[in-house]
Structures are given as C-alpha cells and as structure tokens.
Amino acid sequence: QKEVEQDPGPLSVPxxxxxxxxxxxxxxxxxxxxxxxxxxxxxxxxLMYTYSSGxxxxxxxxxxxxxxxxxxxLFIRDSxxxxxxxxxxxxxxxxxxxxxxxxxxxxxxLTVHP
Amino acid sequence: xxGVTQTPKHLITATGQRVTLRCSPRSGDLSxxxxxxxxxxxxxxxxxxxxxxxxxxxxxxxxxxxxxxPDLHSELNLSSLELGDxxxxxxxxxxxxxxxxxxxxxxxxxxx
Numbered sequence: 001q002k003e004v005e006q007d008p009g010p011l012s013v014p015x016x017x018x019x020x021x022x023x024x025x026x027x028x029x030x031x032x033x034x035x036x037x038x039x040x041x042x043x044x045x046x047l048m049y050t051y052s053s054g055x056x057x058x059x060x061x062x063x064x065x066x067x068x069x070x071x072x073x074l075f076i077r078d079s080x081x082x083x084x085x086x087x088x089x090x091x092x093x094x095x096x097x098x099x100x101x102x103x104x105x106x107x108x109x110l111t112v113h114p
Numbered sequence: 115x116x117g118v119t120q121t122p123k124h125l126i127t128a129t130g131q132r133v134t135l136r137c138s139p140r141s142g143d144l145s146x147x148x149x150x151x152x153x154x155x156x157x158x159x160x161x162x163x164x165x166x167x168x169x170x171x172x173x174x175x176x177x178x179x180x181x182x183x184p185d186l187h188s189e190l191n192l193s194s195l196e197l198g199d200x201x202x203x204x205x206x207x208x209x210x211x212x213x214x215x216x217x218x219x220x221x222x223x224x225x226x
Binding site: 032034036041042043044045046049088090092094099100101102103104105106107 | 116118145147149156157158159162164169170172202204206208210211212213214215216217218219220222
C-alpha cells in the first residue's frame with residue numbers, strides 16, 4: 001500500500017464549477033502538506049503549503065487538512081479552463097531521517113471545459 | 115518561473131552511457147532536492163543536499179550519485195544507463211529543510 005493515495009481521475013468539470021481534490025495518507029508522522037499543479041511536461045508549481053491540521057485559503061483555492069482522518073483536500077472555486085492540469089498532493093514528516101523529503105500522490109488529472 | 119534552473123532541458127543518450135544533470139537553486143536557498151518522475155512510479159524522491167552536505171537519500175540507485183558545490187548548484191550523475199532510467203528529472207530548492215520546495219522545469223532523459 002502506498003503512503004499517499006490520490007484518485008488519478010480524470011476529472012472533467014464545466015467552467016465555474018467547484019472542484020474538490022483529495023488525498024489520504026497512512027503515515028501519521030506527516031506534518032507538512034502541499035498541493036502542486038503541474039501542466040504537461042512542466043515542473044510542479046506550488047499552490048498551497050500548510051502545517052498540521054486546519055484550513056488555508058488563497059484566492060480561489062482552499063486547502064483543508066484533517067490529521068485525525070489522515071485526509072487532505074484542495075477546493076478550487078469558480079474553476080477556469082486555465083486550471084486544467086494535473087494536481088499533486090505532497091507531504092513531509094518532521095524528524096527522523098525525513099529532512100524535508102516530499103512524498104507525492106499519483107496526481108489527479110483535471111479538465112475544465114468552457 | 116520558480117527561479118530554479120535546470121540544464122539541459124532534453125537529453126537523448128544510449129544504454130550504458132553516463133550523463134550529468136545540472137541544477138541551480140533559487141537565490142538564497144540552501145537545500146536542493148532531486149526527484150524522478152516516471153509514468154508508472156509518479157514523482158519519487160532521490161536525494162537531498164543542504165549547504166553542500168548530503169542529508170537524505172530515497173530509493174536512489176547505486177548507479178546514480180549527486181553533489182552540491184560551494185556555490186550551491188547541484189549535479190546529478192547517472193551512469194550505466196538503462197532503458198528504465200528514461201524519465202523526467204526535477205530539481206527543487208528551499209530555504210532550508212521543512213520549508214516550501216520550488217521545482218525547476220526538469221530535464222527529460224530518454225535512453226535508447
């Protein structure tokens with residue numbers, strides 16, 4: 001079983017829809033949670049970075065972390081065709097031999113159609 | 115533009131060969147990470163350097179090695195290349211461990 005599970009989709013939504021992307025994880029040592037957006041053949045772009053549990057909002061994006069359920073989410077409001085990309089969740093643990101190593105989900109392919 | 119640069123963008127080589135991938139971190143960042151992205155394995159952590167010192171290793175093959183130089187740029191050396199080494203190789207940098215990691219544009223390696 002992978003440490004981080006992410007539904008690969010693909011997910012197709014109409015422009016303006018609210019998108020919900022999710023990841024579950026098994027390693028309780030994960031404390032830092034990130035969402036990256038990756039356009040085809042490009043480098044991952046950091047969207048959200050959160051520590052421990054709670055919510056964080058940045059423009060149209062909201063990240064939620066529920067450590068008790070080992071579940072994280074990214075919500076995209078008023079989705080645009082330019083949001084079409086692969087979304088990757090990533091996590092890292094503190095202490096031990098982690099030293100900031102990121103563990104990624106498989107990525108969810110999102111298409112927003114006009 | 116993340117501020118992380120990687121060269122070359124594309125690399126095509128033959129099995130058994132050796133290649134070097136180069137990464138320049140964002141100005142002020144001391145940590146450099148290398149990741150491999152393939153279709154079947156996704157993004158996998160390879161190795162992390164902090165201010166010239168190796169800090170952590172992932173499932174990096176013995177044929178692969180890396181170093182970080184005094185000017186903080188890093189190189190990933192891949193030797194005795196196999197077809198299965200074909201992948202996208204990304205470098206990321208951060209101020210220090212446990213801070214946000216910013217990724218470069220990647221090097222696409224094709225082994226024929």
